[in-house]
Amino acid sequence: MSSASSDRDTLVDLLARRAYRLGDFTLASGRRSPHYVNCKPVTLSGRGLLLSSRLLLHAVQPDSRAVAGLTLGADPLVSGVAMAAALEGRELDALIVRKQAKGHGTGAWLEGPLPQPGSVITVLEDVVTTGGSSLKAVHQLRQAGFTVDRVVTIVDRQEGGSDAMAAEGVALQALVLLEEIAQQASGLAG
Template identity: 35%
Template sequence: MLRGRSVRHGDFTLVSGQKSEWYVDAKLTTCTAAAMPLVGQVFLDKFAVRGWLPKAVGGLTMGADAIAASIAYASLSRGLAIDSFVIRKESKKHGMKKFLEGMIDPAGAPVVILDDVCTTGGSTVLAIERAREAGLEVLGACCLVDREMGARAAIEEPLECPFDRIFTLAELI
């Protein structure tokens, strides 16, 4: 489903500025009703393998949003109650001026940071940093598709944060 809906071949410039002949628009898959139960289950399977027991999951909006909601819903079928949250790219300019949405009391909550596609890891790094600033305990980071272009190196050692993925780009092409 991901390969058929989200992977495109051509001449693309990525967010990182790098050129690629492959583009992955994972939201074309993760936002579909048919994919959501599958997305939730594969991430929960990965968390079980890693020993991650998060109270909530989320990441930088938009890439993480559909994945986080899918995991939250699927968690109920396993007797878990994993909530989802959203990290804004910029804090709100009004009200409480926060950048973390969906959690009443984030202090110390164990979470997994999500992303749909990781290239250099910039969005995931920002999400991890913002989550930690909000007081969350980041157990790890996981993306749906890892392009294997530096995300792991940007996340694991410098941030002391375990990183995993569901698929690599090579597996999809």
């Protein structure tokens, strides 16, 4: 069995090889950046999902009844973490937060087995820049009556997301910082 440190090192390497690009990009936040990180080639691979799920699970609050995240980036994360928790004998369900209410049926914002109102939920994210996507999930979950005070992301781009979340009473915890991925990618190119 591998250690968390070894898993993290392997994840950083996978992110540098498969998720990171250097160039000129417009991000979802509208900002321009020379760095682009798309975690889906990693989180939608078996090995990448296994590594990220184990690492994310260890950052989830012990009293969380569920993990949740905004569709689409968080879909594999919440599912993978719920499965990793089950393998460890921990009861932790997965919830998906829609970007807009379902247009038919119940008009639901949330999909998955909902815990009791007031339950603690940890939000998962693949990449945080300004924190907008994560905060949208936090707001929907809070509006539904859940307690949310932590977001765990695979990558923090360190562009204001942590401050935006702190202003909403939410702590941001990142597995990896953008600068670590950029440094690893630079070493691979050299």
